[in-house]
Amino acid sequence: MNQNQKPAASREDFEARLRRIGAERYHDKHPFHHRLHGGQCTPDEVRAWVINRYYYQHSIPMKDAAFMSRVEDPDLRRAWRSRIEDHDGTDTNEGGIKRWLRLAQAVGLDPAYVQSRAGIMPATKFAVDAYVRFVRDKTLLEAVAASLTELFAPAIHANRIEGLLQHYDFADDSSLSYFQNRLKEAPKDVAFGLQWVLDHGDTAEKQDMAAAALEFKTDVLWAQLDALWNGYVEGRMPPGAWRPGEGLLLAKAS
Numbered sequence: 001m002n003q004n005q006k007p008a009a010s011r012e013d014f015e016a017r018l019r020r021i022g023a024e025r026y027h028d029k030h031p032f033h034h035r036l037h038g039g040q041c042t043p044d045e046v047r048a049w050v051i052n053r054y055y056y057q058h059s060i061p062m063k064d065a066a067f068m069s070r071v072e073d074p075d076l077r078r079a080w081r082s083r084i085e086d087h088d089g090t091d092t093n094e095g096g097i098k099r100w101l102r103l104a105q106a107v108g109l110d111p112a113y114v115q116s117r118a119g120i121m122p123a124t125k126f127a128v129d130a131y132v133r134f135v136r137d138k139t140l141l142e143a144v145a146a147s148l149t150e151l152f153a154p155a156i157h158a159n160r161i162e163g164l165l166q167h168y169d170f171a172d173d174s175s176l177s178y179f180q181n182r183l184k185e186a187p188k189d190v191a192f193g194l195q196w197v198l199d200h201g202d203t204a205e206k207q208d209m210a211a212a213a214l215e216f217k218t219d220v221l222w223a224q225l226d227a228l229w230n231g232y233v234e235g236r237m238p239p240g241a242w243r244p245g246e247g248l249l250l251a252k253a254s
């Protein structure tokens, strides 16, 4: 090591640094989530969230496929591939995308409309597309580190299930099954991802890169909620964004 190089932090300190990023920047702190989980969202605000968040659901398996296309180690691909199946489904598991569409139906949206991805806000697309591109273009370490926001997701999913069940008529075991399943699926992914990042972040420079990747990902999540707040709570809907009344199940029947 040359004298100017800072030494790598210990494994424990590196992990603590990553966890601190979640504690300070994860989107559980965003006012839109407080509003959603606290029962203050109007039905149209909930619908806007379901429509826009679908774009994230749609893109996550493509992000994971982009990641796997760059991995040369078969053991790493093997550990990663269940992420795609968790969302796309298998012969025996309907998968997260279908479960999300059940939530869409429960809030009164036509699943075909949601699946068409019409009405997604520009900021949602920019943020989510930036995540897919980041994973495609950056180092594998940065790509895995970016996925580590999922360390903090089980708490928000549990909180969301409780809040939605308490406050909204559409919430039941069927409409919330997406989140129930993530509670079972995510822990194995994050345990693997965290160990991988701790193993491979073996210099100060790599630790800085991993931390910056995780911060980038918290920005991806935060920006999506800022856009929702601006568009549907403040009423500044951008051109092309979903307008209340569009894409409803009833509209289709009439």
Ligand SMILES: O=C(O)c1cc(C(=O)O)c2c(n1)C(=O)C(=O)c1cc(C(=O)O)[nH]c1-2
Pocket: 060, 146, 147, 148, 149, 150, 151, 152, 153, 156, 157, 182, 221
């Ligand atoms: O509801 C949420 O707050 C939330 C957050 C995140 C996350 O932290 O990126 C994911 C999910 N949900 C999720 O359901 C999911 O499948 C998922 C995959 C990933 C990823 O980066 O690979 N993040 C997330």
